[in-house]
Amino acid sequence: MRQGVSYRQLHFALSGLKLMNSQATLSRELALRIGLAARALPDTDAKHLLSVLTACVGVPLTEEKIARIDLKALKTALAGDSEVDEPLLTHALSILSADLHSHPGVWERESYAEGDMPGSVRLACASNDGLHVDGYFGSCSQFLVYQVSAAESRLIDIRNAEIPKGLEVDDKNLFRAELIQDCQVLYIASVGGSAAAKIVKFGIHPMKLSGIETIVDIIAQLQTVIAGTPPPWLAKVMGIEAADRFRFEREATG
Secondary structure, eight states, X not given: OOOOOOHHHHHHHHHTOBOTTOSOBOOHHHHHHHXXXXXXXXXXXXXXXXXXXXXXXOSSOOHHHHHXXXXXXXXXXXXXXXXXXXXXXXXXXXXXXXXXXXXXXXXXXXOOOTTSSTTOEEEEEEESSSSEEOXXXXXXXXXXXXXXXXXXXXEEEEEEOSOOXXXXXXXXXXXXXXXXXXXXXXXXXXXXXXXXXXHHHTTOEEEEOSXXXXXXXXXXXXXXXXXXXXXXXXXXXXXXXXXXXXXXXXXXXX
């Protein structure tokens, strides 16, 4: 399993990479994209992916050139490596071409005090790249924690899901559930039945996705639900009175 790396560490480690036959350095944002994309591919580090991308489009690497790389070109450039599934390659390409400024998971955490956002919920996103919910509960590298209301969302914490070195843990799934026990909702790519039971015991509602989705899209979808007719369990989390929760339930069932 890959060890979790903080965005700040990854950012500064990659921003210093220089192309061997060019005086230009990678932009900080492009360097971060390459690092995150490498984490989405098996047995691939940032340095190797940098050489693969250079083979695809030459130097200097620019955001415009990276955006023109398609699935076939990336697959051809990686032909010498062990075969990588196309969904993983597509995922990596989406990271490389992403506008990171639209992905709150990449940037600084925002302050939050209880009561700042009335009617909000706290959710955790199981992620390996910080842009998508692409993590299994038992193996994701981190949980990104957001406070979300109909009109606003804040990234309030990034929690490394790896067990600290030297700490003995009998139940890894329980350890991970305890990490996010202050959250009401968890978005995950997959979770086993035993782990799900531990999550629910903490009052967390697990939301297993049918495919990889961006955190930005998930938050937007949740905000739409919050602003409309939230299901009773979500209305309860939002602090809506029981009488109004009953009204929501009647509206939802017609």
